[in-house]
Amino acid sequence: MNLRDAMSLQLFLHKKGWMYHFDDCPRDCFGPNVSDFQCVLIRLNVEKMMDANLDWGLFECPFGFALALENGELNGWLESFNDSLIDQWKHIGRMK
Numbered sequence: 738m739n740l741r742d743a744m745s746l747q748l749f750l751h752k753k754g755w756m757y758h759f760d761d762c763p764r765d766c767f768g769p770n771v772s773d774f775q776c777v778l779i780r781l782n783v784e785k786m787m788d789a790n791l792d793w794g795l796f797e798c799p800f801g802f803a804l805a806l807e808n809g810e811l812n813g814w815l816e817s818f819n820d821s822l823i824d825q826w827k828h829i830g831r832m833k
Contacts, residue, residue, distance in 0.1 A: 739789075740791045743789065747799070747806060748806070749827070749829070751803075751806045751807070755771065756803060762780065763779045764776045
């Protein structure tokens with residue numbers, strides 16, 4: 738996984754309202770609106786992101802980027818990005 742994929746995964750989770758602490762199990766964090774299969778896909782991709790040893794720059798790590806997203810620090814940037822950036826993850830959101 739590269740940095741663009743990792744950021745777009747987090748953007749997808751953020752837009753779906755599915756952000757969670759990446760050290761936790763997604764199944765334990767999400768209610769019945771997220772299927773077991775979706776949780777497995779999320780967990781597998783988050784593990785890839787965490788294991789990728791990426792240079793997150795100013796954010797320092799995946800948690801730093803997630804906090805900036807959730808705290809609204811990237812709102813201006815989010816308004817300018819194209820949804821095509823997260824298209825690769827939409828299959829996770831459609832499954833039930």
